[in-house]
Amino acid sequence: MADVAKAAGVSTMTVSRALRGDPSVTKERRAHIVMTAERMGYILDRGASQLRTRKTGFVAVTVPSINNPNFADSVRGLTAVLEENGLQVLLGFTDYDIEREELMISQLLRRQPEALVLTGSTHTSAAREMLARTSIPVIETWDEPDQPLGYSVGFSNTYAGALMAQHLIDTGCREIAFVGCTTGTDYRGEERARGFMEALKKNGAVADRYIEAGLPPLGAQAGAEAVRKILENYPKTDAVMCVADSVAFGAMTELQRAGINVPGQIAIAGFGAYDVSEFCSPSITTINPNAHEIGKLTGEMIANILSTPSQAATIKHQRSQPILIKRGSTVGH
């Protein structure tokens, strides 16, 4: 606090008063002090602010994209459980960018959440350091981290990829492409692609067709464009797995537009069990990651840790099981 006082050119007492919201500090001066404190990364501690005289009552969550039914479902599951426990959920969107995640984490930690939920297990080293220092529970979701920061809830994305590869092999496909994001952006999608390719290789199938369809989040249009690329470069392709169902839907409509039968000539598979994949024609084979369950398990884990801090260390990882859903786009009617 003394540092903030020095930088703002006021006394320590004034900083304390300003941060407490004491009316003896003018509005302008308070704004200046708060801005200075924020710029310096000063965390309002218990004595310094009315903020800390009570629990903040919220859990911070970083999510890669607002535009993704899976994350939406997880957030809904998480919110439902936490709300029952009197906790609010506040979200920061990272746009699949770990540097933004780092910024978000530092902003959120400054507001003293009761717990922090992250999507994925790839973080910048600065973020890792910050998270190692914090005393609140940190939960990584949608992944099985190699180096967990604390707690985790999720599944192995390589396993999910392998699951779909095996299904496509079983239906007789051999020339299979994977449509994903530009490498280095969607880590979990890449893990799925890795598991997918490894399984193809193990079965002696072609395993070199990773089609980069752009930056996440990918939508239907990206799927349509990727399919045009595939038809041009690999005309013998007999199956296409897409990183998400939205992409698979676009890929399928583009094939249909080109007069190519799905699954007769080319099979299509997605990931995420999005609503659209069930109601299009043919319906799309997909993997249900049990997104809602991930959120729910995360919420329960947090409630548990906060209510019984002494036993907090017992369960560190909760596994959710992705499930293959076979539909018309790979197995016909």
Next chain:
Amino acid sequence: MSVEKKKQRSGKSIKIDDVAREANVSIMTVSRALRGVEGVSEAKRTEIFEIAEKLRYQPNFNARSLVNVQSSLIGISFPTLFNDVFAEMLDGMRPTLESAGFTTIVTTHEYDGARELDWIETVRYWRPAAVVMTGIDHDPKVRRVLRRDQIPTLELWEHTDDPIDLCVGIDHEKAGEQIANEMIELGYRRPAYVGWGRGHDYRSEKRLTGIRKAFSAAGLGGVRTARTGGTDHYRAGFNGTKRLVSDQSTRPDIVFCHSDHFAFAGMMACESLGLSAPEDIGIVGFNSLSINNVLPRRITTVEVERREMGAVGARQLIARINGIGGNLSKRFEPKVRYGATTRTPTMMTGKTTA
């Protein structure tokens, strides 16, 4: 001697013209840069910000109508993440807010006014630079709290003449009326509507009110409705439409849907019953969602510039944060975009569609 030192010595405060002189630009450019309005390049804006900060220039706080700027944080509240509409508006807002140095934190209230109020109670402790809320229907206490705390507030996605502070959006009832009138013009006479349960989405209800008004003004019958709960748009659209069209004796000739996702699933439901659009039935969506870009048969829909709406909302909000008073609200006008799921005006005049 620098401007700063001179002023400090003479005891005068730094004025906007000092910043302008130091940055070698006009006062208007400084003002534009600080207010976040267009016409200043990003590079210039950054330079001006740096100079303003170096000189410790404080914009005239007294000129601000609703000012209690304390942090760089902007709280945003959406009903749900299960909707591309909010994603696109957020996409439109964030680059503008973030390049002006603000961080956005989002919450969802699942169409529950009490939860939105709870959120306001949490966020106000952070002394946010501003808050953004969806639509204009809130618990009355939300308005009181935000006005009392003088927190700049943007209500996005819906327009009203009486916002809490400022609003940027469309008039949803008029949008419903507009699309319904065009469909009446095309000869449709037996309307139906597929959407969520009552009390769930106020804006969708307002559009339905507009549709009802239009048909009733044309002396035509009432609008049948099929409502569903849940969060799955396609499931709701499929089941709702199926319910409406199954019985031939009461079958509507036009189905207005809550969104394009509802409409696509509605089209699938019709096809599963051997009905196709537009030959047997007309299907109308709302919001021109991205799915429509890949459909072999595009849905007739209502287009709203949501990204632009987000961007304009963000700029207006920054202007407010920076002390610009008065009415900063903007109204957007939706447009009907014809696809291949309804008759079209060109069809009616006998021309073929391209």
